[in-house]
Amino acid sequence: MAVYKHNYQAYSGPLTSSTLRFLILARYAYQRIFGSRIFLALFLVCFVPPLGGAVFIYLQHNAKALQILQIPIDELIPIDAAFFQTLLYIQSSLGFLLAVMVGPGLISPDLTNNALPLYLSRPLTRRDYVIGKISALLILLSAVTWIPLSALFFFQARMAGWAWLWEHLRLETAIFTGSWLWMLVISLLALALSAWVRWKPIAGALIFGVFIVGGGFGALVNAILFTHWGSLINIGELMDIAWRYLFRGEGPSGSLPVWAAFAGLLGFCGFCLLLLSKKLKAYEVVRS
Amino acid sequence: MQSTIELDNLTIRFGRQTVLKGLKGAFAGRAIGLLGPNGAGKTTLLHTLLGFHQPTAGTARVFGLDIQREIKQIRHLIGYMPENDSFISDMTGIRFVRLMAELSGLPPSLALERAHETLFYVGLGEARYRKLGTYSLGMKQMAKLAQAIVHGPKLLFLDEPTNGLDPPARQRMISLIKDIRSTGETALILSSHLLRDVEECCEEVMILKEGEIVVYCNLEEERKANRKFLELEIIGDSQPFVEMAEHLGCECAVNGPCRIKMVLPEQVSIRDLYCLAARREIQIRRLNYKRDSLQDIFLKAMEGNRGSLQA
Amino acid sequence: MTDDRIVLDNVSKFYGEVLGVNRVCLSIPPGITSLVGPNGAGKTTLLNLICGLLQPTKGSVRVLGLTVDDPDLMYRKLGYCSQFDAFPKGLTGLELIYGYLRVYGYGNREAQQMAWSALETVNLTDAANRKVQAYSKGMRQRVKLAQAISHRPQILILDEPLNGLDPMARAEVIGLFQKVASEGAHVLISSHILHEVDMISDRVVLINNGYVVAEGNIHGVRDEMDEHPMQIMVRCDRPAAVAAKAFEQDHAVEVKVHEDGQGLMIRTRNADQFYLMLNRIVLDCNLTVEAVSPADDDVYSVYQYLIGTDGGRL
Numbered sequence: 001m002a003v004y005k006h007n008y009q010a011y012s013g014p015l016t017s018s019t020l021r022f023l024i025l026a027r028y029a030y031q032r033i034f035g036s037r038i039f040l041a042l043f044l045v046c047f048v049p050p051l052g053g054a055v056f057i058y059l060q061h062n063a064k065a066l067q068i069l070q071i072p073i074d075e076l077i078p079i080d081a082a083f084f085q086t087l088l089y090i091q092s093s094l095g096f097l098l099a100v101m102v103g104p105g106l107i108s109p110d111l112t113n114n115a116l117p118l119y120l121s122r123p124l125t126r127r128d129y130v131i132g133k134i135s136a137l138l139i140l141l142s143a144v145t146w147i148p149l150s151a152l153f154f155f156q157a158r159m160a161g162w163a164w165l166w167e168h169l170r171l172e173t174a175i176f177t178g179s180w181l182w183m184l185v186i187s188l189l190a191l192a193l194s195a196w197v198r199w200k201p202i203a204g205a206l207i208f209g210v211f212i213v214g215g216g217f218g219a220l221v222n223a224i225l226f227t228h229w230g231s232l233i234n235i236g237e238l239m240d241i242a243w244r245y246l247f248r249g250e251g252p253s254g255s256l257p258v259w260a261a262f263a264g265l266l267g268f269c270g271f272c273l274l275l276l277s278k279k280l281k282a283y284e285v286v287r288s
Numbered sequence: 289m290q291s292t293i294e295l296d297n298l299t300i301r302f303g304r305q306t307v308l309k310g311l312k313g314a315f316a317g318r319a320i321g322l323l324g325p326n327g328a329g330k331t332t333l334l335h336t337l338l339g340f341h342q343p344t345a346g347t348a349r350v351f352g353l354d355i356q357r358e359i360k361q362i363r364h365l366i367g368y369m370p371e372n373d374s375f376i377s378d379m380t381g382i383r384f385v386r387l388m389a390e391l392s393g394l395p396p397s398l399a400l401e402r403a404h405e406t407l408f409y410v411g412l413g414e415a416r417y418r419k420l421g422t423y424s425l426g427m428k429q430m431a432k433l434a435q436a437i438v439h440g441p442k443l444l445f446l447d448e449p450t451n452g453l454d455p456p457a458r459q460r461m462i463s464l465i466k467d468i469r470s471t472g473e474t475a476l477i478l479s480s481h482l483l484r485d486v487e488e489c490c491e492e493v494m495i496l497k498e499g500e501i502v503v504y505c506n507l508e509e510e511r512k513a514n515r516k517f518l519e520l521e522i523i524g525d526s527q528p529f530v531e532m533a534e535h536l537g538c539e540c541a542v543n544g545p546c547r548i549k550m551v552l553p554e555q556v557s558i559r560d561l562y563c564l565a566a567r568r569e570i571q572i573r574r575l576n577y578k579r580d581s582l583q584d585i586f587l588k589a590m591e592g593n594r595g596s597l598q599a
Numbered sequence: 600m601t602d603d604r605i606v607l608d609n610v611s612k613f614y615g616e617v618l619g620v621n622r623v624c625l626s627i628p629p630g631i632t633s634l635v636g637p638n639g640a641g642k643t644t645l646l647n648l649i650c651g652l653l654q655p656t657k658g659s660v661r662v663l664g665l666t667v668d669d670p671d672l673m674y675r676k677l678g679y680c681s682q683f684d685a686f687p688k689g690l691t692g693l694e695l696i697y698g699y700l701r702v703y704g705y706g707n708r709e710a711q712q713m714a715w716s717a718l719e720t721v722n723l724t725d726a727a728n729r730k731v732q733a734y735s736k737g738m739r740q741r742v743k744l745a746q747a748i749s750h751r752p753q754i755l756i757l758d759e760p761l762n763g764l765d766p767m768a769r770a771e772v773i774g775l776f777q778k779v780a781s782e783g784a785h786v787l788i789s790s791h792i793l794h795e796v797d798m799i800s801d802r803v804v805l806i807n808n809g810y811v812v813a814e815g816n817i818h819g820v821r822d823e824m825d826e827h828p829m830q831i832m833v834r835c836d837r838p839a840a841v842a843a844k845a846f847e848q849d850h851a852v853e854v855k856v857h858e859d860g861q862g863l864m865i866r867t868r869n870a871d872q873f874y875l876m877l878n879r880i881v882l883d884c885n886l887t888v889e890a891v892s893p894a895d896d897d898v899y900s901v902y903q904y905l906i907g908t909d910g911g912r913l
Contacts, residue, residue: 008406008409008468010442010473011394016390021393028383109376109379112377113374113375113377114370114372117370118368118374118432118435121338121370122363122391123363123391325737326737326765327735453791454637454791455635481763481765523874558887562877563882571871571875572877572891573874573893575890575891576892577890583766586767
């Protein structure tokens, strides 16, 4: 027989690895967002275009199937840079919606009630915190952009033969780099807005706003000053230029030079990081 | 015994204001009360030891680990209960404490077990599946305590833990803190404006004033030193009682109609006082050795220029 | 009916369905009165009703014979320090108090003087010209107090006034209350720190779940509670002797010896008898007494008995 006393006990057992600890934040974020059915539905919808693309590629290389479906061969769209760029465009738009749903709820709950000191009093630096939160978005967006697209790429390579792979390796680089560039821009924007804006719907709307307003003002500046540099605040256009360069190696016609587009995007990322670092402090020092 | 905290000329400057001025010392206490007027630097000291601020000069060590080079290891060993409201309103109690446990390095399954244990321990057992936003003030304070102790730290920083709590909740918080201290595995630093709280929970006291340590002493030793002073509360005619006591050689100070403070000389015992009381049908309602030594220590520290550091 | 009291006559306050306070009858004389009770018991509601910031759903509130119908007269006599911080933005401490004083109708120079003297009383003169937003918690508390006393009111209503103040400031503010009360003012304080309430209050009002559970001088209240015999603690070398003698009388109800055998806790129906008896025991049995104290003759014990952990349940 025994009477068990449950008292406070100190802990001296094993600890988890410190380098991967940021993933805990991503995991908790996923537990929250995948509880929403709307999100889950949208997430599944994101896989429809790549599936469509896979069917497409399969049909291209399968003459019998084409015959059955009675599609003439010359009406098929070629699987080339334009194909993948269009797919990336579609995927990134869907991913954008995911980011708008997920982003605003990542940081603002922690800041609204001053929970940040509790995080930072643990073996977690501000850097770890940001990496943890952004990885939630990056992993999610990766799952709908470069991962399925790369899978399609290798599927096509398998169907068309490895010679096709070497000829079109540039495409895979474009998919990877283009996706990551876009993911970083969107994620950092979403996080920065989440940190600065308390109300989630407004933060979500502002993500749209940045694109729309940027586009509008960019065009306005261009029209008034007869220049192209106004486009620097038009994220959408900068992304367009970057992708076109990555996929087809073309410079833009009558718009910003390519290096300016890349610089603008990276500058935007830096700006978002700056905003984040200003807001994420464990303790505000009040100067008298 | 290894010091809990070592301060090595620790200086913190914000802009033109120097908040901590070259703090020095090795403090081995297991339950240290941190006192001082507002702006003395108490919270800044705690925040510096947590690594929220980089020292402008000098350094500090917690359990021998340097705060500038080994802050992550230090944070494994510390639990922090901040003064202000601190919670995530749309998380349930259990989720919140579990997240904090995992971030402190506990494996996920163990974190879940300990989260439940800790929430029961602080009295939030029934409410642990509800969202923190629905908790009352007392419950939020307890949740803050829970997240501070869930990973079983060796050192606990408690900043005004009884803030805003009503009397029963205050009692509960104090008894929890005393219980945690009594296990012997966790040291604590309690910063508070309520001297009673510090007296009940702490063995040593550090008083800060204008960024400097003006007092560091052991409360028990201070109390022993005060044994000569008696406090009495009587019902009956105090005037003749006081006169007779003084006749015996006692020094008396009357503090209100029924309160008397006395110093007994060697030859006089308490029995003699009872003799006087019996003769005059006076009730001695209260009789004890002076207990509010902390109040005296604090006031002396505030008035003095630089008190002595009695380690 | 004397006009130097705060009178609540069968006052009830409901917020829709939610109960604030129910059927409260109080008559508060000058001096320091403390309002004690768990969170959510109705302390702030009661204070707001007395201030006239809330109108009772039923019953009436008269403050020194005045009601909210004569705001000009009544508010000159009232000073209020709320529990929560709420300051207009962009003002310094001095400007804040000066502004309120001007609203009272004081002229420019007079208002400046009074504002400054209020700030001196709370020791906030060095920060008087800094913005209130930059104040620390203790400083904000002090500026609230300064604002409450600046027009030298007859009645001070203070909701948790010592919150955030360091021990020295606490002692100073308590001294201020005692000084103001000795001049005949009413000081109404709501607080959770019961040993301070014990130390400074002349009367206590205990409130729980919207009802007044007890009110009056704390020793008087305790005496009235017959169902809880007085508990007295005695530290001595031979507790058994004291216990035996105590049981010979018929007022002792229960005696518990301390774990270390060096003292006892006795429950008795007649404290006076016990103390006189103790005098004799010490002499007759040659007892060495180390300490004697009433264990439950304070606000904390009365709180425990009447309210208990009822309101304090998490």
